[in-house]
Structures are given as structure tokens and as C-alpha cells.
Amino acid sequence: MENTFSVTLTGPAKIRGVREPAGKSVRVTMDIALQLAASGVINPAEVTAAAKPVVDVVAAIAERDAHWSTALDHFQTMAEDQQADAIAALKADHLAEVQALEQRAADAEKEAGDLRATVAELEADATNTPSAKGAAKKA
Structure with a gap:
């Protein structure tokens, strides 16, 4: 199982088939967090902060x-x-x-x-x- 971490959505997003509203904190994997950051619905700094322990x-x-x-x-x-x-x-x-x-x-x-x-x-x-x-x- 992949490591997960918490991110706060800056906009609405569909995660694992479920629509989540802006401002909600959700646990995601690094792959999903990268997709969300590329879509602009999370702060990229959160991904960077979470990535440091990984690599x-x-x-x-x-x-x-x-x-x-x-x-x-x-x-x-x-x-x-x-x-x-x-x-x-x-x-x-x-x-x-x-x-x-x-x-x-x-x-x-x-x-x-x-x-x-x-x-x-x-x-x-x-x-x-x-x-x-x-x-x-x-x-």
C-alpha cells in the first residue's frame, strides 16, 4: 500500500470517484496529489513538502x-x-x-x-x- 498524506483542496475535485468540495482535507497518494497539483486544485507546496520524506x-x-x-x-x-x-x-x-x-x-x-x-x-x-x-x- 502506498503512503498517503493529507492535502487541502483549493477547488472542487473528483477523488477516487467521489466529488470533494473546495477547502476539504483529503488523504491522497503521491500520484493523486501530483494530478491534483497539475489540475490546480491543491497548493503545489503541499506536494513538495510531502515529497521530501519520500525522496x-x-x-x-x-x-x-x-x-x-x-x-x-x-x-x-x-x-x-x-x-x-x-x-x-x-x-x-x-x-x-x-x-x-x-x-x-x-x-x-x-x-x-x-x-x-x-x-x-x-x-x-x-x-x-x-x-x-x-x-x-x-x-
Whole structure:
């Protein structure tokens, strides 16, 4: 059932099949009140006053803006979270890569040290062999 409100007729009108005299207050729906205002048998200000509770445009716009603002805040937060997650993943990947390269460098240093030791042993063995001693005496 539609909401009804009271209006005062400024002229005679037929409402729901009944003739009503000027000056009488009758309860009508918004649709009927708009028809009566268009016919000039009620004061249009009464319709406007009655329409405010039905459609509060300012409140509707404020509510829409609040929802829009909330949605924007939500999407901004989601974007920031995704960005932070992506940065954290990249940092983790780069850290793992740096650690792997550091390990390879340490392994290469160890291998180079082992090769130097092997070269030193071979040089020592070469100088201590009988043919090397003989060559050293001839020189």
C-alpha cells in the first residue's frame, strides 16, 4: 500500500470517484496529489513538502558518495597490498639469487685455493725430483 498524506483542496475535485468540495482535507497518494497539483486544485507546496520524506535526494547522494568513497578506499587498499606483496616477492627472489651467487663465489674461491695448493704441490714435487736436482746442478 502506498503512503498517503493529507492535502487541502483549493477547488472542487473528483477523488477516487467521489466529488470533494473546495477547502476539504483529503488523504491522497503521491500520484493523486501530483494530478491534483497539475489540475490546480491543491497548493503545489503541499506536494513538495510531502515529497521530501519520500525522496531525500541530498541523503541519497551523500549515501552514494559514501559508498563510492568506501569502494575507492577498498580498491586503493587492495592495490597497495598487491604492490607490497609483489615487492616482497621480488625482494625474496633477489635475496635468494644473491645468496646463490655468494655461494657460487665462495665455491669458486675454495676451488681456486685448492688449485693453488695443487700447483704449489706440483711445483714442490717438480723441484724435489732427481731429474730436477740434476738439472739444477748442471746449471
